[in-house]
Amino acid sequence: MATVSLKNINKTYANGHQAIENLNLDITDGEMLVLVGPSGCGKSTSLRMVAGLETISGGDLYIDDVRVNNLEPSERDIAMVFQNYALYPHMSVYQNMAYGLKNRKVPKDEIQKKVEKAAEILEITNLLHNKPGQLSGGQRQRVAMGRAIVRNPKVFLFDEPLSNLDAKLRVQMRIEIKRLQQEFATTAIYVTHDQVEAMTLADRLVVMNEGNVEQVGPPIELYEKPATQFVAGFLGSPAMNFLDASLNGNRLTLSPDVVLDLNDPNLPTGAHDLEVVLGIRPEHMEACDEAGADFTLSVDMIEPLGADTLLYGYFPGTDTLITSEQPGKQQFKRGHRLALRIDRERCHLFDKATGKRLGS
Amino acid sequence: MHDNAVFSHKVLPYFLIAPQLIITLVFFIWPAGQALYQSFLIEDAFGFSVEFVWFENFIYLLEDPEYWNSVRVTFVFSALVALVGMILALLLAAMADRVVKGAGAYKTLLIWPYAVAPVVAAVLWWLMFNPSMGVLPFWMDLFGYDWNHYVNSGEAMTVVVIASAWKQISYNFLFFLAGLQAIPRSLIEAAAIDGASPFKRFWQIVFPLLSPTAFFLLVVNIVYAFFETFGVIHATTLGGPGSSTKTLVYKVYEDGFVGLDLGGSAAQSVILMIIVITLTVVQFRYVEKKVQY
Numbered sequence: 001m002a003t004v005s006l007k008n009i010n011k012t013y014a015n016g017h018q019a020i021e022n023l024n025l026d027i028t029d030g031e032m033l034v035l036v037g038p039s040g041c042g043k044s045t046s047l048r049m050v051a052g053l054e055t056i057s058g059g060d061l062y063i064d065d066v067r068v069n070n071l072e073p074s075e076r077d078i079a080m081v082f083q084n085y086a087l088y089p090h091m092s093v094y095q096n097m098a099y100g101l102k103n104r105k106v107p108k109d110e111i112q113k114k115v116e117k118a119a120e121i122l123e124i125t126n127l128l129h130n131k132p133g134q135l136s137g138g139q140r141q142r143v144a145m146g147r148a149i150v151r152n153p154k155v156f157l158f159d160e161p162l163s164n165l166d167a168k169l170r171v172q173m174r175i176e177i178k179r180l181q182q183e184f185a186t187t188a189i190y191v192t193h194d195q196v197e198a199m200t201l202a203d204r205l206v207v208m209n210e211g212n213v214e215q216v217g218p219p220i221e222l223y224e225k226p227a228t229q230f231v232a233g234f235l236g237s238p239a240m241n242f243l244d245a246s247l248n249g250n251r252l253t254l255s256p257d258v259v260l261d262l263n264d265p266n267l268p269t270g271a272h273d274l275e276v277v278l279g280i281r282p283e284h285m286e287a288c289d290e291a292g293a294d295f296t297l298s299v300d301m302i303e304p305l306g307a308d309t310l311l312y313g314y315f316p317g318t319d320t321l322i323t324s325e326q327p328g329k330q331q332f333k334r335g336h337r338l339a340l341r342i343d344r345e346r347c348h349l350f351d352k353a354t355g356k357r358l359g360s
Numbered sequence: 361m362h363d364n365a366v367f368s369h370k371v372l373p374y375f376l377i378a379p380q381l382i383i384t385l386v387f388f389i390w391p392a393g394q395a396l397y398q399s400f401l402i403e404d405a406f407g408f409s410v411e412f413v414w415f416e417n418f419i420y421l422l423e424d425p426e427y428w429n430s431v432r433v434t435f436v437f438s439a440l441v442a443l444v445g446m447i448l449a450l451l452l453a454a455m456a457d458r459v460v461k462g463a464g465a466y467k468t469l470l471i472w473p474y475a476v477a478p479v480v481a482a483v484l485w486w487l488m489f490n491p492s493m494g495v496l497p498f499w500m501d502l503f504g505y506d507w508n509h510y511v512n513s514g515e516a517m518t519v520v521v522i523a524s525a526w527k528q529i530s531y532n533f534l535f536f537l538a539g540l541q542a543i544p545r546s547l548i549e550a551a552a553i554d555g556a557s558p559f560k561r562f563w564q565i566v567f568p569l570l571s572p573t574a575f576f577l578l579v580v581n582i583v584y585a586f587f588e589t590f591g592v593i594h595a596t597t598l599g600g601p602g603s604s605t606k607t608l609v610y611k612v613y614e615d616g617f618v619g620l621d622l623g624g625s626a627a628q629s630v631i632l633m634i635i636v637i638t639l640t641v642v643q644f645r646y647v648e649k650k651v652q653y
Contacts, residue, residue, distance in 0.1 A: 051549075051553065052552075052553075053549050053552070053553075072552070073549070073552045073553045074552060074553060074554065074555035074556075078553065079553065080549075080550070080553050082546040082549070082550060083546075084544060084546055086544065086546035086547050086549065086550040087550075088547060088550075088551070088565060089569065090568040090569060099551070099554050099556070100553070100554035100555055103554055103555035103556050103560070104555050147550075147554075
């Protein structure tokens, strides 16, 4: 049961590189906050500052209204699951899970009770006397989780815990982590570069880029209303298409032949030849007959995925490669000319200069 | 058709291993056989009479309190060299592992002593510890301590241990540093989160993970102290004062080449040979297996 607050957190390395700039986040009790972004965006650094493994250059970090900037990692009452699990190779699974309790001088019989209970929850009771070297990747992951939950900490910290697992196991463990976190109702911060993991796990999602927070909110909100072009491009698979355009009032010109009238009252009034970027997700361009179409895509490449088929081609009159997602039951051939209509309600407009969202 | 390529030559394989074989035969098997044969003989110093006496040399040796003193000196000396060399190296490696700026320079400087020949190292320390002109006794004199390792056996042992260990520190340092750098940082971070103090982190996490390295170095250091420190002792104390720094190897030299007791000296070499073989077996057997995890 805990809240975590980051107030104007800064991180500048000795070489002058600023990894984090004025980070402000409030994590409520029992919430799963996911930090997501490309490598080098500062998400891991932020997590490590919360853990106390990295010094904080400026700002205040509170756990439960206690300023913890200068507390040792062990005094912050957090537990961390590392990407490489960081299990002690010379200790048995039992000793691994008990180590933190032993250092906190918990009585032996109580340690045993706690470890056995955690092992039961994670279904690793039969592995307690094995060494980590004898376990599979998934089992090690469970032990790492076990080491975190036996201590019943205020905050769970996850540093890309699933990146070392194969795809199938990753999905399975993802569900498991979600289940455990909800069961324990423990505040958690989870770092990942995988947007699917981020979307599925997060109560709230933080998209970071180059040391700055781009947007914070529930995953669906970020997906449906990305505040910046970066967030729009980062979330969603296949990725959103971006097309350069110019905006005059409500009239969007993509090319001399493709002009869209948008019915968005929140667009900046009196826009005159404003350079913008149209973002449209591959699934939001519908196949239709020639008459109702906005443009025709000459299909260059086809990726049948079973449920859906991805079609790639150049937007007419440009050298921008775009993707369209169509239901999988249809058969397509290279060179196929596909008439597409852009869903007006699902258009995202971004200022080309600032990357910020325009309109609603 | 054969599954594998088969060479029908009978001579070629032998020809190819001949260089290695010849070196082993000429420089190891032959002298070892010679020593074994000689250990059964009693010769006068000028080679006029040779008598085959079976194990008489060995029996004489094992009944000689001087020999047992040398055994004791060797064990004390080896243990000290291994301990001093390893502890200091581990300390230096732990510190070098934490250095961020100029790490390369520190490492290079710490590795240099290994390139110094044992005799040169010994002469260096001999000069520094020389009671009449050395800089260290001069300083100790300022504090009222009268250093003279030519009369004080404890001090003599100190000199040979320092001179021998100094060289070995570089070697141990390299291995310990490599071992430390192979330990993932996240393990130490996990231990920090688990509430282990820096001291506990070192002894409960880092050190057990270094134990294979430490065991390997222990064997190597003991072998070094046993067999490769002749130059150091010869250049500093000549085995003295009395016999206080006369190790087994030094005694072989002294009895054989100075005392001209060739049979007794050969018998001692044979015993040393057995010790080397034992240590080698231990190293091969356990270095790989006796891993803590």
